[in-house]
Amino acid sequence: xxxxxxFKIIGIGILLAVAQTILKSTGKEDLGFWVTxxxxxxxxxxVTELLGDLFTQVKSVFKLF
Amino acid sequence: MEIMPVVGLAIVAAVMGIVLKQSKPEVAVLxxxxxxxxxxLAVLGKIGxxxxxxxxxxxRAQISDIYLATILKIVAIAYIAxxxxxxxxxAGESAVASKIEFAAKILVLVLAVPIVVAxxxxxxxxxx
Numbered sequence: 001x002x003x004x005x006x007f008k009i010i011g012i013g014i015l016l017a018v019a020q021t022i023l024k025s026t027g028k029e030d031l032g033f034w035v036t037x038x039x040x041x042x043x044x045x046x047v048t049e050l051l052g053d054l055f056t057q058v059k060s061v062f063k064l065f
Numbered sequence: 066m067e068i069m070p071v072v073g074l075a076i077v078a079a080v081m082g083i084v085l086k087q088s089k090p091e092v093a094v095l096x097x098x099x100x101x102x103x104x105x106l107a108v109l110g111k112i113g114x115x116x117x118x119x120x121x122x123x124x125r126a127q128i129s130d131i132y133l134a135t136i137l138k139i140v141a142i143a144y145i146a147x148x149x150x151x152x153x154x155x156a157g158e159s160a161v162a163s164k165i166e167f168a169a170k171i172l173v174l175v176l177a178v179p180i181v182v183a184x185x186x187x188x189x190x191x192x193x
Binding site for chain 1 (some may be wrong): 070071074077078081084085088089091092093095096098099100102103105106107109112113116134137138140141144145
């Protein structure tokens with residue numbers, strides 16, 4: 001039950017939302033877009049790593065190979 | 066009593082998913098994928114022990130290992146396809162979800178055909 005990844009992703013989401021609103025208020029719209037894209041890329045990397053673990057464990061449990 | 070942390074975690078993630086959905090819907094989808102994967106990883110160990118017991122019973126009943134292995138493969142394909150299809154449906158891509166289910170049906174059919182052939186051959190032997 002490694003719950004830390006879930007809270008990491010929630011943290012990234014909130015961080016991106018706050019960053020975008022701050023950047024929007026200071027007038028730098030496009031920078032906000034890049035920050036959001038980068039943040040989502042980081043979160044996606046973490047999720048795909050977790051899915052990789054899930055699929056390898058399923059393969060070993062169900063003796064699929 | 067393993068169910069309490071699972072339900073607690075799921076409720077926290079559901080509420081946070083709504084919070085994230087307003088400002089960052091894509092991160093909300095990532096959150097739902099993560100929760101699904103974490104909960105299943107938590108339960109996977111127990112499924113493994115159940116499968117080992119099934120293997121011992123099949124061995125004692127002299128059932129050949131091929132049938133149990135095929136059944137396990139079909140269950141695994143069904144589960145992974147359902148996992149992916151539900152996530153795609155959550156993200157709003159129901160067309161992609163139905164494609165995943167279509168592919169899963171074909172794969173299960175491919176796995177089931179040898180067993181059906183074996184059953185038919187056994188039946189033909191009985192008919193004089």
